[in-house]
Amino acid sequence: MSHPQADLVLTGGPVHTVGPARARATSVAVRDGRITAVGHDEVRELIGPGTEVVDLAGRLLLPGFQDAHIHPMGAGIELGQCDLTGTTDPREYVRRIASYAAGHPDTEWITGGGWSMEAFPGGNPTAALIDAVVPDRPVFLPNRDHHGAWVNSRALKLAGIDAHAPDPADGRIERDADGNPTGMLQEGAVHLVGRLVPAPTLAEQTTGLLRAQGVLHSLGVTAWQDAIVGTYANMTDPTPAYHAAIDAGLLTARVVGALWWDRARGAEQIPELAARRAETARDRFRATTVKVMQDGITENQTAAMLGPYLTGCGCASDNSGLSFVDPADLRTYVTELDAAGFQVHFHALGDRAVREALDAVAAARAANGHRDTRHHLAHLQVVHPDDVPRFRALGATANLQALWASHEPQMDELTIPFLTPERAAHQYPFGDLLRAGATLAAGSDWPVSSPDPLQAIHVAVNRRLPEAGSDPRPFLPEQRIDLGSAIAAYTAGSAYVNHHDDTGSIAPGRLADLVVLDRDPFDGPPQDIASTRVLQTFVDGERVYAAPDA
DSSP: OOOOOOSEEEEEEEEEOOOTTOOEEEEEEEETTEEEEEESGGGGGGOOTTOEEEEOTTOOEEEOEEEEEEOHHHHHHHHTSEEOTTOOOHHHHHHHHHHHHHHOTTOSSEEEEOBOGGGSGGGOOOHHHHHTTOOSSOEEEEBTTSSEEEEOHHHHHHHTOSTTOOOOTTEEEEEOTTSOEEEEEEETTHHHHHTTSOOOOHHHHHHHHHHHHHHHHHTTEEEEEEEEESOBTTBOOOHHHHHHHHHTTOOOSEEEEEEEOOTTSOGGGHHHHHHHHHHHOBTTEEEEEEEEEOOOOTTTTOSOOSSOOBOTTSOBOSOOOOOSSOHHHHHHHHHHHHHTTOEEEEEEOSHHHHHHHHHHHHHHHHHHOSOTTOOEEEEOOBOOGGGHHHHHHHTOEEEEOGGGSSOOHHHHTTTGGGSOHHHHTTBSOHHHHHHTTOOEEEOOOTTSSOOOHHHHHHHHHHSSOOSTTSOOSOSSGGGOOOHHHHHHIIIIIHHHHTTOTTOSSOOTTSBOOEEEESSOGGGSOGGGGGGOOEEEEEETTEEEEEOTTO
C-alpha cells in the first residue's frame, strides 16, 4: 500500500516526542501542516520528488515551545523605546534616558523601561535623577517587573501627585520624610501617571507585536498566552494589533488572550467579557481566558502573604501585602466565570494569594463540577506546603516563571531579608509540585524577564542563572526538576493550558509546530543547557525562523 509523499521530512534525529512514554524517534514526516509519521528509517519512504528534507545531523527535534504567560506587544514596543534592560548601573540608566530624549526631541512623553530594582536603595529611584537630564518633558519608565514606574517631576505635576495626593487602594506613592512624592509609583499608583501617556498608534502596536513574534520564533516559541488582553495601567489592549496582523497575513503564532479582569468592578463585567470572547475570535487568535491579578510582587511587599513581612531590622511589620480582589468575591467571580466556560489565569505570587486562588478554583469545582476550563496560577513565588497537593486535586495547573528561581540581587537583597525564614524556604517549589502530581506549564512574563525558553529550562534544572559571574549557589536545590519535565512544561504543559490539544508533542495527527536545536541537551551536563540555540522553527510545517547557520 502506497502512502502520499510528505511535504517535509526531518530525519537523522534524535526526536524527543514529549509523549507520555517520552519515546524517542529519529524521523518525522509532515503533510498539509500535520505530522503524518513518527519513527525511524521507514519514515524516509515518504520522501518524494517534492519533499523538503531536513537533515537533523544528530541535533534534537522538539515540539514548538509555548509561552503560557507573556506580554509580547508591550515587549516589542518597548524594544523600540527607551530601553533600560541589560544593566543595573544607575548612571547608565540616566545616560540612556538623556540619549533617547536627545534623539527624539519631538516626542511628547519619554517612555520605555526595563530597569532593575536592585540598582537603587530599597528598589526606589528618584525623580531628581531624571530631572537632571529631562526636566521639561514627562518621563514614564516601568521597571522590569512592570509593577512599578519611575517618573520625573514633570510627570508627577501633570498627574497632580503632590504631598496631599492620597495613595490609591491598590498601590503606593513612594514619599520622602516630609510626604513629598519621590518619583516612584507602586502597583495601582502607576496608573495615576500611566493613564496620561499617549497610547501607541495601531501601526506602532502592530509593529511591536510583529517585532516580538520574530524574537519569539527565533527562540523556538510557536504559541503563547497573552497575559493581559484589555486596557490596564499604561498597557494598551493588544486585540486590534492581533487583528491587524491577521488581516495582513502576518500572525504565524497561535495565541490565546487572557481578558483583563477589572478589579474595580464585579460580576457585572462577565457578560461583557463573554461578548468580547465571541467578537474578538479570529483565525489564530481567541480570547477564552480571564486574567485575575490577585496580588502584587514581593520586592515592593505587595504580594499577599499569610503572615507579615519583616522590617529592615528583622521584626514583623504590619504589612502582609495586598489581595486585590476580596477572597469571598473572588470565589463568586471564579465560579461564575467557570460556569461561563472561561479559563481563569491567576497572577498569584504570595502564599495567601495562591491559597485564595486555589480556594476560588475549589468553589468553582464544588458548584459546577470539574469542567474542562484548565485554570492556572502563574508565578507561585511562595506556596505553603499545605497547598502544594491541592493543584493536582483541583486540576489547577502550576504556571512557572523559572528564571526567577535563582540567587540574584532582587531575590537576595529585596526579598529574602523581608520574609520569615520559613516563608523564604517555600519559594518556587517546582520539585514539590512535580512530585505531588501537579500539571506544570511554563512562561516567561516577557518583558519582565527573558523570553528564551532554554534559559528558563536551564534555571528550572539548575536553580541558578547561566550568565558568567552570576551567583554560583543553587537556589533551594531540592526544588530542581529534571530536563525532561522542564521541557514538557514548556511544550505539552503550556499546550494543555492553551487548549492547543493537537500541539505540544510529536505524534501522528498533531500539528507540525516544531523546533530544531543545535544539539541534544540531554547529552551534555546540566550546566550547559543554556548554551543550546534554536536553529529552525516551524509552524504548521512551514519554516518561520532559520538561524543564519542552520
